[in-house]
Amino acid sequence: MFDFSLYTAGLPLMGITTIIALIGGTLTGIVIGALPGLSAMMAVSILVPLTYGMTAEVAILMLLGVYCGANYGGSIAATLVNIPGTPSAVMTTLDAYPMAKNGQAGLAIGLATMSSAIGGFFSVIVLSMLSPLIARFALQFTSLEKLSIAIFGISVMAFISKGSTVKGLMAGIFGLMVASMGFDPNTSILRFNFGSIYLNSGVNFTAAMIGLFGMTEIMLSAEKKAKSVPDKQIEAVKNPFACFKYLRLSLGNLFRSSVIGVIVGAIPGAGGTIASIISYAQQKKLSKHPEKMGQGAVEGIVAAEAANNACTGGAMTTLLSLGIPGDAVTGILMGAFIIHGLQPGPNLFNTNYNLISAIFIGMFLINILILVLGLLGAPYFAKLLKFPRQLLNTVILVLCVVGTFGVQNSMFDVRVMVVFAIIGYIFTKLEVPRAPIVLALILGSMMEENLRRWLSLADGQYWAYFMECSRKTPIAPIILAITIFTLISPLFKKTKVFSEDALDEYEEINKKNS
Amino acid sequence: MKKLVLITVCLVMMAGMVFAQGSAEPAVASVAKYPDGDVSFIVPNGAGGGNDLTTRALIPSLQRSFGVNVIPLNQGESKGAVAAQNVMSAKPDGRTFYFNSQTLILMPYGGMPSIDLNQFQPVAQVVEDTGVIYVKADSPYQTIQQLLAAMKSSTLKMGHNGNGALWHLASLQLAKATGANFRYIAYTSGGTQMLTALAAGEVDLCIVNAAEGRSMVDSGLIKPLASLGETRTDVFTIPTLVEAGVDYIFPVWRGVFTKAGASEEILAEIDKAFKAAVESPEFVEYAKNNGLPIRYRDHKEFSAFIEKEKKVYAELMGSL
Amino acid sequence: MKDYIVGISGLGLSGYVFFASKAFQRLGSGLSEDPAYYPRILAGILAAMSIGLLIGALRKRNKIEVKFNRTLLINLGKFLGLLIVYILIIVPLGFIIATALFTFSMIWLLGGTRKQALVYALPISLLTYLLFSYLLKVPLPKGLLQFI
Numbered sequence: 001m002f003d004f005s006l007y008t009a010g011l012p013l014m015g016i017t018t019i020i021a022l023i024g025g026t027l028t029g030i031v032i033g034a035l036p037g038l039s040a041m042m043a044v045s046i047l048v049p050l051t052y053g054m055t056a057e058v059a060i061l062m063l064l065g066v067y068c069g070a071n072y073g074g075s076i077a078a079t080l081v082n083i084p085g086t087p088s089a090v091m092t093t094l095d096a097y098p099m100a101k102n103g104q105a106g107l108a109i110g111l112a113t114m115s116s117a118i119g120g121f122f123s124v125i126v127l128s129m130l131s132p133l134i135a136r137f138a139l140q141f142t143s144l145e146k147l148s149i150a151i152f153g154i155s156v157m158a159f160i161s162k163g164s165t166v167k168g169l170m171a172g173i174f175g176l177m178v179a180s181m182g183f184d185p186n187t188s189i190l191r192f193n194f195g196s197i198y199l200n201s202g203v204n205f206t207a208a209m210i211g212l213f214g215m216t217e218i219m220l221s222a223e224k225k226a227k228s229v230p231d232k233q234i235e236a237v238k239n240p241f242a243c244f245k246y247l248r249l250s251l252g253n254l255f256r257s258s259v260i261g262v263i264v265g266a267i268p269g270a271g272g273t274i275a276s277i278i279s280y281a282q283q284k285k286l287s288k289h290p291e292k293m294g295q296g297a298v299e300g301i302v303a304a305e306a307a308n309n310a311c312t313g314g315a316m317t318t319l320l321s322l323g324i325p326g327d328a329v330t331g332i333l334m335g336a337f338i339i340h341g342l343q344p345g346p347n348l349f350n351t352n353y354n355l356i357s358a359i360f361i362g363m364f365l366i367n368i369l370i371l372v373l374g375l376l377g378a379p380y381f382a383k384l385l386k387f388p389r390q391l392l393n394t395v396i397l398v399l400c401v402v403g404t405f406g407v408q409n410s411m412f413d414v415r416v417m418v419v420f421a422i423i424g425y426i427f428t429k430l431e432v433p434r435a436p437i438v439l440a441l442i443l444g445s446m447m448e449e450n451l452r453r454w455l456s457l458a459d460g461q462y463w464a465y466f467m468e469c470s471r472k473t474p475i476a477p478i479i480l481a482i483t484i485f486t487l488i489s490p491l492f493k494k495t496k497v498f499s500e501d502a503l504d505e506y507e508e509i510n511k512k513n514s
Numbered sequence: 515m516k517k518l519v520l521i522t523v524c525l526v527m528m529a530g531m532v533f534a535q536g537s538a539e540p541a542v543a544s545v546a547k548y549p550d551g552d553v554s555f556i557v558p559n560g561a562g563g564g565n566d567l568t569t570r571a572l573i574p575s576l577q578r579s580f581g582v583n584v585i586p587l588n589q590g591e592s593k594g595a596v597a598a599q600n601v602m603s604a605k606p607d608g609r610t611f612y613f614n615s616q617t618l619i620l621m622p623y624g625g626m627p628s629i630d631l632n633q634f635q636p637v638a639q640v641v642e643d644t645g646v647i648y649v650k651a652d653s654p655y656q657t658i659q660q661l662l663a664a665m666k667s668s669t670l671k672m673g674h675n676g677n678g679a680l681w682h683l684a685s686l687q688l689a690k691a692t693g694a695n696f697r698y699i700a701y702t703s704g705g706t707q708m709l710t711a712l713a714a715g716e717v718d719l720c721i722v723n724a725a726e727g728r729s730m731v732d733s734g735l736i737k738p739l740a741s742l743g744e745t746r747t748d749v750f751t752i753p754t755l756v757e758a759g760v761d762y763i764f765p766v767w768r769g770v771f772t773k774a775g776a777s778e779e780i781l782a783e784i785d786k787a788f789k790a791a792v793e794s795p796e797f798v799e800y801a802k803n804n805g806l807p808i809r810y811r812d813h814k815e816f817s818a819f820i821e822k823e824k825k826v827y828a829e830l831m832g833s834l
Numbered sequence: 835m836k837d838y839i840v841g842i843s844g845l846g847l848s849g850y851v852f853f854a855s856k857a858f859q860r861l862g863s864g865l866s867e868d869p870a871y872y873p874r875i876l877a878g879i880l881a882a883m884s885i886g887l888l889i890g891a892l893r894k895r896n897k898i899e900v901k902f903n904r905t906l907l908i909n910l911g912k913f914l915g916l917l918i919v920y921i922l923i924i925v926p927l928g929f930i931i932a933t934a935l936f937t938f939s940m941i942w943l944l945g946g947t948r949k950q951a952l953v954y955a956l957p958i959s960l961l962t963y964l965l966f967s968y969l970l971k972v973p974l975p976k977g978l979l980q981f982i
Contacts, residue, residue: 053971139735142716166887170844173880177851177873183593184869185702187861188624188677191869192854197599197628200592222913222944223906339560343703347710350733390944391954394937398962401921402929406972408560409587410596414921422914430836445703448872453699456866457671457716554973585973 006132010357013057021054022362025062026369029069033076034381035392036083038217040070040272040329041435046214046396048206048336049403056340057355061362063336067329068120068312068366071272072374075112075305076381079105080237088272088308091280095293095300102296106378110243111301113374115254119306120367122258123265123313127320128360134321135346143454144469148479150447153268153324154440155483167432175437178203179444186452198412203420205335205441207404207413211420212434213332214400218393219425237379250302253283257306264307265314268439271327272308279307309370313363319344320356324443328435331442339407548608548780552583555611556601558594564725568641568768568806569613575794579787584611594618595626602633606775608784611637615768616680619824623831624678631824635776636816638788639769641801642809644743645684645721646750648736650712653719658740658758661719665694672696673708673720678831681708684721684742684764687830688755691762712736723766724749725805749805767809767823769816785812837891844884848877912943928977933959 025047032043043066051059074089079096092112099108141149154172181192182202193199257279264275283303284290293300315326323345325331337344342352349356404417424434458465470477555573559565569586576584589597597612598621604610612634621629647658655661664670672689674682677700689696699717701708705726712720713735724747730736731750738750742764746754755762770788791797792810801808811819855870855877865871920936927935938955942948966972 049972050965053969139710140714142711142714166883166890167840170840170880170883170887173876173883174847177847177876177880180873180876183676183702184858186677186700186866187869188679188702189859189861189869191858191873192851197592197595197626200595200626204591219910219913223909341560341566343706345710347706347730350735351706351729388946388950390941390946391950393944394940394946394954395958395962397917397940398933398937398958401924402962402966402972402974405924405974406966408589408591408596409973410589410591411921411925412596413591414924418914418917418921425910430840432840449702451872452866453701455871456697456699456864459697460864585971587973 006353006357007128007360008357009354010057010359010361013354013358014361018058018061018358018362019365021058021062022065022365023369025065026069026366027065027373029066029071030073030076030370030373030377030381031069031384032066033070033073034085034384035387036077036081036085036385038070038392038396039086039213040067040074040088041213041332042217042396043067043070044329044332044336045206045209046399046403048332048339049210049399049406051336052339052406056337056342056352057358059336059340060333060342060355060359063333064316064359064362065366065369067333068309068363069370071309071312072113072116072120072305072370073381074308075116075301076109076378077385079108079112080382081385086272088276088311089304090273091276091304092301092308094280094304095295095297098294098296099301104296105382106238106240107242108296108301109237109378110240110375111246111298112305113240113371113378114243114247115250115257115302115305116309116374117367117371118254119258119261119308119310120312120370121364122255122306123262123310123316124360124363124367125313126262127313127317127363131317131321131356132349134317135349138322138346140473141346141475142469143450143457144466144476145473145479146446147450147454148476148483149322149324150443150450152479152483153443154436154447155487156268164431167430168436171427171432171434172436172440175440176444176447178208178437179441180448184452185445185449186456196412198410203416203441204407204410204413206339206407207417208420208441209332209335209438210400210404211417211422212424212437213328214396214403215417215421216424216428216434218397218400219421220428221389221393237382240375240378246298246302250299253299253302254306256282256286257303258310261307261310262314262317265311265326266318267314268318268324268326271315271329272311275307275311276304279303309367316359316363320348320359321346323348323446325439328438331438334442548783549580549582550607551609552585553580553609553611554585554587555613556587556589556597557613558589558597558617560588560590564804565613565615565768567800567804571797571800572640572770572788572791572794574796575791576787579790593624595621595629598626598629598634601771601773602630604773606635606773608772608776608780610773612771613768614771615766616683616823616827618771619820619827620678620680620683620831623827633774634771635774635781635813636820637770637772637781637784637813638792639767639809639811639816639819640788640792640797641768641806642743643723643725643766643768643806644741644747645681645764645766646724646727646738646741646747646752647688647719647721647755648709648712648727648731648738649719650715651735651737653737655719655739656737658753658755661739662692662758662760665692665696669695669697670718671699671716673699673701673712673717675704675708675722676700676702680766681705681721683827683830687764688721688742688760688762691760709736721764728805743807747805748807767819769811781813788812837887841884841888841891844880844887848881848884851877851880909943916940916943924977925975926977928979929974930959930963930979931977933962 029043032038033040044063047066051062070086071088074084074086075092077083077085078089078092079100082093082097084090084093096108096112182200184191260279261275264278280303283299284293287293287299315330318324318326319330319334325334334344401414404414407413427434555569557566557569566588573584573586601610601612649655655664672685674685676682685696701711705722708720709727709730711717728749731738738752740753740755740758741747742755744763789810792808851873855873858869861867916939920932923932934955937958938951941951941954963974967974
């Protein structure tokens with residue numbers, strides 16, 4: 001007998017405030033996503049502080065709306081001005097922009113909207129079916145399993161982030177070091193607090209994150225004296241509804257791309273960008289007319305957008321069932337959960353059953369909203385691209401400052417935020433990726449706590465206890481073996497990891513187009 | 515031209531800084547009426563936690579009594595040390611409240627020697643909670659008697675929420691009272707994490723309050739065996755430890771403090787307001803829903819009680 | 835060049851962590867009772883990677899190119915300076931005044947016109963204040979404007 005209560009228990013939480021927050025969040029997400037330079041990561045990080053006064057379900061659903069909305073919104077700028085509004089819309093530019101140049105901007109946006117919504121739907125279904133099962137299983141996890149998952153998360157994330165693997169790992173270690181500041185989890189001895197009681201429990205995560213992703217972005221765009229985009233001609237958006245004609249033809253493509261999206265989304269650290277690259281490359285291999293991809297092909301848009309939005313459900317699956325964020329944005333979402341007194345992880349299914357249910361229902365609604373708002377609002381979103389950037393950037397700066405202050409009413413946190421903005425800026429200049437730091441900050445305490453706890457459980461007999469744990473469940477050794485394999489595999493293969501070829505291709509096509 | 519104006523603006527801002535530093539503290543006139551402005555209520559935890567919710571349940575009634583805004587301030591950083599420091603540096607005008615439990619008394623022992631307990635004036639106790647001993651649902655110890663016997667014959671693994679923290683202390687005292695020898699395993703992220711580990715079989719037992727364990731008991735993952743209160747808890751039908759033959763109770767009080775030095779008249783006003791708040795329907799309903807036993811003590815009773823508690827903990831921490 | 839900087843800073847940081855952790859008090863003999871254990875593992879890994887990165891950079895023998903853009907640095911300095919002044923004046927001057935001054939200068943610094951700066955500074959400041967202190971109940975510093 002299948003228990004449906006998980007899918008209905010959240011209905012009472014979906015009051016009018018929640019629905020308004022959901023719509024507001026999705027709309028804000030689409031708008032922020034549509035503006036080049038403002039990513040989903042930044043959108044969620046500067047909006048987390050807006051949720052302090054709200055109840056948990058309103059806050060979480062609003063942020064989920066922002067997350068999914070921003071992921072979709074990136075395709076609008078990609079289509080109209082050939083600049084990915086969020087990094088994950090990179091592959092969308094390839095076909096959507098040529099299509100728009102042919103006078104079919106409406107169709108391109110329509111296709112992107114439809115595929116995003118369907119990819120999103122699919123991922124929510126997977127999320128709601130799989131996460132309760134994984135969570136039940138994960139409740140049995142002890143310190144050793146949690147430790148190995150944390151190690152796996154950090155190594156994979158450093159591995160797939162843009163640029164050099166070594167630098168990615170170094171950024172990860174830097175994040176872990178920052179996370180180890182403050183009370184030692186096992187003995188409560190103070191470490192690295194630099195004599196300040198404000199650092200007794202380390203650096204505030206939200207402050208660091210707003211610095212790294214909110215303020216650093218503004219610094220980077222400020223130095224360019226960023227102009228607003230519209231020097232270029234923006235194509236008129238007409239009749240986005242035409243996309244449904246292509247729905248039947250693209251069913252296979254939609255399904256395939258969504259599956260890829262969900263799987264990539266569930267891998268810690270890998271997000272929409274990688275999903276859309278893989279899915280695009282896959283589609284090119286299977287396509288009957290691969291030569292047309294990159295010149296305004298329908299299948300290109302569908303593959304890229306379905307995959308990058310399907311990531312959202314995949315990333316939420318690991319967050320809710322294991323307490324491990326699937327990408328940097330869900331990492332920030334995890335911070336929001338914690339601010340509201342909720343610890344994401346298998347136990348959430350026991351303690352906050354209704355909330356989990358509300359998240360499932362909410363994500364369904366968000367994808368419907370994306371479809372409706374996207375198709376109806378497309379002509380208006382195009383106008384956004386003309387908004388003066390210096391105003392927007394200034395407002396964001398103010399929000400970064402106030403938002404950080406609001407976390408725990410502390411000016412100290414604001415200083416921390418600025419320090420991390422500078423760190424983020426320097427890192428970017430040195431081509432060290434920033435995303436691993438965020439994940440390391442989150443996974444750091446999980447890693448050390450579990451490591452130290454496992455050591456104290458082992459009581460000196462480390463190897464014997466490891467064998468004893470492994471005999472009970474072989475999960476930990478398996479995960480550790482996979483980790484070692486992922487870390488050393490590039491030593492044996494000369495081929496590039498995760499088809500950077502596709503990225504090169506992207507640059508090539510892009511050159512041709514512009 | 516543009517540069518010039520920018521520089522001017524900067525200068526104005528700087529001047530503002532210097533000027534404002536001198537005048538930011540408005541002179542406090544002698545208090546005719548209490549309170550003469552908004553009251554802040556510092557919570558040493560983030561929003562959404564137990565202490566935060568309890569504070570927020572008190573606030574509506576306090577606002578009615580005082581006739582001013584009562585603003586909750588969440589200052590969870592550094593395990594509440596910053597919040598405590600802020601209370602110590604507040605003005606002794608009874609307009610800064612601070613909510614905490616035993617955790618406050620433990621702070622000077624837990625790596626925060628700068629916290630001076632004499633700077634805190636107890637104002638009102640609102641809750642008297644206690645710990646419950648939990649085991650895994652399919653644990654070999656299904657009654658408190660079996661567990662007590664096992665404690666004596668073997669070294670059980672006891673989960674707690676961090677060295678020198680509340681439940682660590684409860685388990686240390688339990689060990690002292692029963693003569694048991696535990697191996698202590700720390701779960702610094704708190705109760706939920708500890709109970710999850712208990713359900714997964716990583717530790718043999720742990721002590722947390724009734725409210726925190728309820729949802730997991732309802733899902734059949736863990737089992738409560740005995741409570742450490744003077745009287746039985748309303749949440750589960752389990753005996754107290756005293757009934758099981760161990761002479762040990764562990765009351766967990768939660769209450770409100772202010773900066774020491776407020777006059778007796780002000781404290782009397784505060785007493786009235788808190789008594790009304792604790793009896794207000796909002797708070798009573800909140801406490802009932804969350805399994806928190808209400809226990810009101812006014813500032814005199816509470817101060818006397820705190821003095822006693824300080825001695826108990828000084829002795830206990832000294833013996834570690 | 836970039837790799838050199840990253841490698842050397844990495845080595846420096848791991849050295850610092852290693853020596854700073856010497857001072858931590860140990861509560862017992864087990865690894866779990868040693869607060870320095872975990873930071874030192876991290877320091878070791880970081881040092882190894884930094885050395886790897888440096889060796890890689892040496893072997894590549896990249897031509898050492900130092901791009902030093904003066905205007906860019908000055909702009910960045912102004913930006914940070916403004917931000918730091920803003921943070922320092924929020925508490926004494928109060929949020930509304932400080933933010934109005936900050937937005938005014940920042941819009942300008944980021945390339946807006948004087949008109950934009952004048953028109954938008956105060957509304958942005960007031961709206962944020964209202965949003966946070968009334969809607970979201972975050973008590974922002976009032977500073978000089980104690981009466982509101």
